[in-house]
Amino acid sequence: MKKTVTLICLAFLSSTSFGQKGPKIEFKAADNTIDYGKIYKGIDSGIRVFEFTNTGDAPLIIENVQSTCGCAVPSKPKEPILPGKTGKIEVKYNMATGPIRKSITVESNAINYEGGKIHLKIKGEVLEKPNVNVLEKKKAGPVQ
Template identity: 35%
Template sequence: MTMKKLSLVLLASALMFTACNNNNEENTNGSQDSTAVATTQEGAGRMEFEEEAFNFGTIKEGEVVEHVFKFKNTGDFPVVLAQVSASCGCTTPTYTSTPVKPGESGEISVKFDSNGQVGQQQKIITIASNAEKPVTTVQLKGEVVVN
């Protein structure tokens, strides 16, 4: 891993830990996290997500939300997901562990446990890979109300 990629991954990891207790703030402009800086590589894979944000609406505290973010590799080389992490311990991602060949699809499954998470929610899932954009994010949004 190059020093530039390592720096991006470390910066994204540091930022994700500060977002866990940030329940009442929401990214209202819909833009991607500024840490997901694109880098240009020759012959890289490219992850194109069907959706970059999922709004689960309003749920009662204690409910568990599950969602699958699907992506297609539209690049020229296989994409390998090196690490997928969430902004809070209440959110657990699992992901495709085998290389995703050009033209094929992969997925990141996310489970959000709303126990103790009352209010507006925005959970960031950070994806580190060997793709053209080595660090990218997807997010879960919604509101948790008292049971």
Template identity: 40%
Template sequence: MRTQNLLLTWSISMVLLFTACDEKKDTRVTADIVTNSQSADGVSNLPVSMIRFEEDTFRFGEVLEGEKVSHAYRFTNIGNNDLVIANASGSCGCTVPEWPKEPIKPGKSGVINVVFDSERRAGKAEKSITIYANTEPSRHVLFLKGTVKPKSN
């Protein structure tokens, strides 16, 4: 009986060990990998651009709960290469950005439109919008701030 228990324990341990070693690795490519302009020796090997926002924070003041706040964050490509915005995301589902999918030529401008839905968001609102582009650094953060007044029942 003791030998049987030891054999069973050993078998279960081996199965767990081999399955744990066979984990699938996450092979998704992120914007950080795609836009890293530095090689191992520190020499730039990818064309990067530069982005300048007219503002990085929009203060919308006070709105009544349930209202939607829209804002256009204007930017200019001040680099020498095409600017490509790979992704933009809000800090929660209530903040939704829309960005240009086509490259922005050097010297040209574009807009990232953001809509904040204040439904069930009464109180102080501080939302962030994270932008990933072929710039150095590749991540830029914009902010949307204000106060949402609760609905009167």
């Protein structure tokens, strides 16, 4: 009898943890990462957008968004995101040449992440803009 009661209690507790109520955040970017790829300084603006949806049943509040350095500047939505609605976190990278490997921490009231903290990542590589001399003669192909 004790085993049956214990089993019922465990089943009840596990089912209530799955039915948690509150805001939930789901990002569209795979692994919460945006890959800039190979981009050129002076040609690309460095701005990318993390889109997300509140899949919970209460308003989602983005309390703070911070980058690991000053070279990536994130901006957060000012208003709460209602259930079923989408929001955006914009990130502007300063386009310093070299590899991009930065993290952004989002603090929210989302219940599907421990403490409401979500870690986003940006990656890629910024290359120098190729110099093209319009006065330089093009190499001629074989003459026939």
